[in-house]
Amino acid sequence: MKLLVRTIRNYALVSALLFIISTPLFYWAIYSLVIKQMDEMLQEHKRDFVNAAPFIHTEYELRQHEQLNKEFNLTLVPHGNIINDSLYTEKVFDSIALEFHPYRTFRTAVRLHGAVYELKISESMVSSKDLVMAIVLIQCILLTLLFTTLVIINRQLSSTVWSPFYRIVDQLKNYRIDKDNFINLPKSSTHEFRDLSQAIDQLIEKNKNTYLSQKEFTENASHEIQTPLAVLNSKIDLLMQTELTEYQAELISSIQNSSQRISKLNRSLLLLAKIDNQQFGERENIDFTNVVDGLINQLKEVMEQHNLSVHFLQHDRVILHANKVLIEILVSNLLTNALRYAPHHSKINVSITQEQFYIENDGQAFKNASSLFNRFSKEDQSTFGTGLGLALVKQICQELSYAITYTYLDSKHRFTILFSKG
């Protein structure tokens, strides 16, 4: 969930809750205020009436007074009945509007010329009630407006306030320690983001140094191994020139095989390090199909020996803009792998199209196909390969921005290279 959504969601939740609670409360508050106001007014009316009472002398004058003040209703109360002052709301049927309207009524007793009258003063609450409703409605609208503007402001503010953050994230997403030399983090006046930028800068600097020294180490180590290996090889070659017993010859032969393996391993490691160190940056247009044909031709002899044949499913002319050395190693490694593991008398399928290139050979499923492209991952420790062939293939694909996939279907291993990674 986005931080912005999260904040807005929390705001919205709290606001809605407040809204739900506050609306009836507000309504109730206004309503009681109005009632209180009305009650005071009704009591005022009564005082007015009491004040006017000395000027009312006859029953006729009384009724006139009643007529004049429509809210008044005077009834003679039989002697002995006691009327307590009371205020209440009642519903009265309005014969014109044909509906009940609420009235606030003050029921009290007044003494007039020795007689006790029941005085009911009623005031319609229709207008007050409408007023209350109007106020509450306005209040609701205002609250909604307030809430929406809050969200909008918050959203806009967040996107401006957080923009350095998003820019940092964008930069980090695209950053590749093996590609980019430096990262250009946005300068922000916000303290937190400045801290973040600084921390990232330091982290990258540190990692970069570690990465570089590690890279250099591999290359240097491989280089340094070359010379003693050369000495070792030369001494073996010299030893071979001497008079040897069969047993000694056997020993020397196996020593030579091992030193040969070390040499190959070292060469592959060096190649990996070099690709890592971008020493194959040159790009040119290469006739890919020609490269594949040429390599297959070179391996013809080996294939004949094992009764293998190459079968082209698709043979388009493909021109790639890439590094020639890398492309040759790539195809050669995939081809030799196929040859090495294909059973005798089988067919190797090759397909070249503008989009992809694949090599397919028969064989048993790998036990751990997931680590296929890892360095030194070998299915069978006894096989002669260095365990770096596919690691090299993967590294080259990375360098050239190709995608490589491995699939196993119908007892066939298939390595596919997609030229446009997309």
Added chain:
Amino acid sequence: MKVLIVEDEKELSNSIAQYLRQESYICELAYNVRDALEKVQCFEYDCILLDITLPDGNGLKILESLKQHNKLDGVIIISARNSVDDRIKGLNLGADDYLPKPFHLSELGARISAIIRRKHFDGKTKFSFNEINIDLLGKTVKIHDKPFELTRKEYDLLLFLISNKNRVVSKNAIAEHLSGDDAEIFDNFDFIYAHMKNLKKKLSDADCKDYIKTVYGLGYKLEA
């Protein structure tokens, strides 16, 4: 034949010298740029083996000096830094060949004799080994002046063995020489045996002396 070996790793230059002396090359050693420059200016060599990384500078300096004095003796660069750049730079400066370390002495031997052949038969592209006549340009062979049919691999094999005559050449070196890096596809040397069998049979069919001896467990030796 005089060969100058410019290589700071004494053990390696001793090995090379020893291997070459077996075939009556005269070898001189230089361990740094200064000595090498001195020697190069005073003497003529048929071939110079040049390591690029030397304690007192870059071996390419020697190549530049040779070029200045127009004394481009056949130079083979031997380098641990098998980089494309170095190779191109070296070859541009006039080196004849580039051999990355580690290498088989027999491979080095083959390269040296190729260079020396080129130098000494200037213009002429033919040379002979007893009854075997080899045309390097046409890559054809005549035995007893009769055309001798060979496959490309068999020709390479024969030339490799002649270049290292009287010395044991290992199966590994042959495999690498014949097929480059592809040699590692299979962990056996079946294909060498097959080529060798065919070559020997063809040679004996052409009434050629049986020069090629199998050295048990190790490889082969062409005895003059």
